[in-house]
Amino acid sequence: MAWIGASKVSAGCVFCKAHESRDDRATYLVERSDDAFLILNAYPYASGHLMAVVNRHVGTLGGARTAELADMMRLVQRAIDALTAEYRAEGFNVGLNQGRAAGAGIEDHLHMHVVPRWNGDSNFVSVLGDTRVLPETLETTWERLRGRLSG
Numbered sequence: 001m002a003w004i005g006a007s008k009v010s011a012g013c014v015f016c017k018a019h020e021s022r023d024d025r026a027t028y029l030v031e032r033s034d035d036a037f038l039i040l041n042a043y044p045y046a047s048g049h050l051m052a053v054v055n056r057h058v059g060t061l062g063g064a065r066t067a068e069l070a071d072m073m074r075l076v077q078r079a080i081d082a083l084t085a086e087y088r089a090e091g092f093n094v095g096l097n098q099g100r101a102a103g104a105g106i107e108d109h110l111h112m113h114v115v116p117r118w119n120g121d122s123n124f125v126s127v128l129g130d131t132r133v134l135p136e137t138l139e140t141t142w143e144r145l146r147g148r149l150s151g
């Protein structure tokens with residue numbers, strides 16, 4: 001069986017759906033690149049919690065191409081720049097969970113979390129933690145970061 005083009009899409013996958021959709025406002029996608037994209041986490045640990053996601057439906061670092069990993073990391077850099085400028089973030093938790101055993105919520109589609117931090121922010125909230133703080137709506141966060149990144 002031949003794949004059409006380079007991208008393999010999984011119908012039930014929220015990241016594939018967001019990538020295929022043209023409505024970035026509805027999916028909270030903030031930036032598109034050749035091999036990866038940036039999207040808001042719908043269940044953020046802090047306002048501005050972003051995910052850098054490879055375009056292709058691939059679930060492991062070993063299964064990803066070097067160009068995809070490079071583009072994902074480049075978007076992590078851009079996320080950090082945007083969050084520093086827009087939210088005056090002072091630190092970042094950047095992390096990747098591969099596999100359900102490691103805590104991946106969406107285990108079949110590779111993504112890196114970028115969580116902004118501030119000196120003295122509430123309690124210790126890690127990528128693996130369970131505390132969620134929501135001082136603004138996802139719509140507002142999308143407007144602010146979209147303006148910084150794709151605007």
Ligand SMILES: [Zn+2]
Pocket residue numbers: 009010013014015016017056057058108109
């Ligand atoms: Zn997918």
